[in-house]
Amino acid sequence: MRTDAGTPALLEVRGLQVRYGGVTAVDGIDLNLPLGSVVALIGSNGAGKTSVMNAIMNLKTGCAGTRRFDGEDIASLRTDQIVERGVALVPEGRRLFPHMTVRENLAMGAYLREDHTGIQRDMDRVLDIFPALTAKLKQPAMSLSGGQQQMVAIGRALMSSPRLLLLDEPTIGLAPAVVQLIGDTIQLINREGVDVLLVEQNASVALSLSSYAYVIDRGLVVMHGSSTDLKKDRRVHAAYLGL
Ligand SMILES: Nc1ncnc2c1ncn2[C@@H]1O[C@H](COP(=O)(O)OP(=O)(O)OP(=O)(O)O)[C@@H](O)[C@H]1O
Ligand SMILES: [Mg+2]
Structure with missing residues (x-):
């Protein structure tokens, strides 16, 4: 599968549906992530963003629709098999192990790997990406600031050596300087060859980091286009940029 621009898609989602009992949270979403890119998914509370991420990871049963990663159908794989293929999720709310140390939390991201040299690398x-964590390695994760905990969550995902990182609201609740740092990190990680699907309520951050974006509302894609175009779109401004 190739995207409109002719670049092969690393992730391709078609007709994704997610239901919780009688509630349809995602109602037939299509999205493409071209190889080498940062793609954003923006939308307000309850739009279905986390449901899309969890469905890609197969964390929830009963999702319908096609999910292909690097050309392979991953819809019927277990979550650990999807991680092995090269997809890692930084979940909403970070989900660290609060009593475990920073080092232990990071090591958990490599639990499927046996290449000890690669794990150490x-x-x-x-720690090169997040030097602030070096002095905190022996501390329990819960003793860190919110921004540092987000660094641990991203670091843990990187420890599985992913090709695609799914980031669910990485900047929520963080001070502007930390938001900037996380944003810079996302760009750095992408330059080093890890593609990113970025979920954000903060549309301004998401559109400045991504090349392409999808706006979702009540389980549907209501707009999509290049992030540059969406930034200029009056409807995006009115609904998501607070202007
Ligand atoms: N476990 C669940 N059981 C029932 N309904 C759920 C569950 N999780 C999500 N929903 C519903 O599905 C819809 C989409 O939720 P989802 O968490 O995917 O949205 P979101 O865009 O990530 O929102 P937020 O910005 O608040 O994180 C919402 O109506 C929500 O109430
Ligand atoms: Mg969410």
Whole structure:
């Protein structure tokens, strides 16, 4: 599968549906993530963003629709098999192990791997990306600031050596300087060859980091286009940029 621009799609989602009992949270969403890109998914509370991410990881049963990663159908794979293929989720709310140390939390991201040299190399790389964590490695994760906990959550996902990172609201609740740092990190990670699907309520951050974006509302894609175009769109401004 190739995207409109002719770049092969690393992730391709078609007709995705997610239901919770009688409630349809995602009602037939299509999206493409071209190889090498950061793609954003924006939308307000309850739009269905987290449901899309969890469905890609197969964290929820009973989802319908096609999900292909690097050309392979991943819809019927278990979550750990999807991680092995190269997809990692940084979940909403970080979901760290609060009483475990920072080092242990990071190591958990590599639990499916046995290449000890590679694991050590990726641990060094995470600490290069987030030098603030070096002095915190022996501390329990819950003793860190919100921004540092988000760094641990991203670092843990990187420890599985992913090709695609799914980031669910990484900047929520963080101070502007930390939002900037997380944004810079997303760009750095992408330049180093990890593609990113970025979920954000903060449309301004999402559109400045991504090349393409989907706006979802009540389980449907209501707009999509290049992030540059969406930034200029009056409807996006009115609904999501608070202007
Ligand atoms: N476990 C669940 N059981 C029942 N309904 C759910 C469940 N999780 C989500 N929903 C519903 O599905 C819809 C989409 O929720 P989802 O969490 O995917 O939205 P979201 O865009 O991530 O929202 P937010 O910005 O608040 O994180 C909402 O109506 C929500 O109430
Ligand atoms: Mg959510």
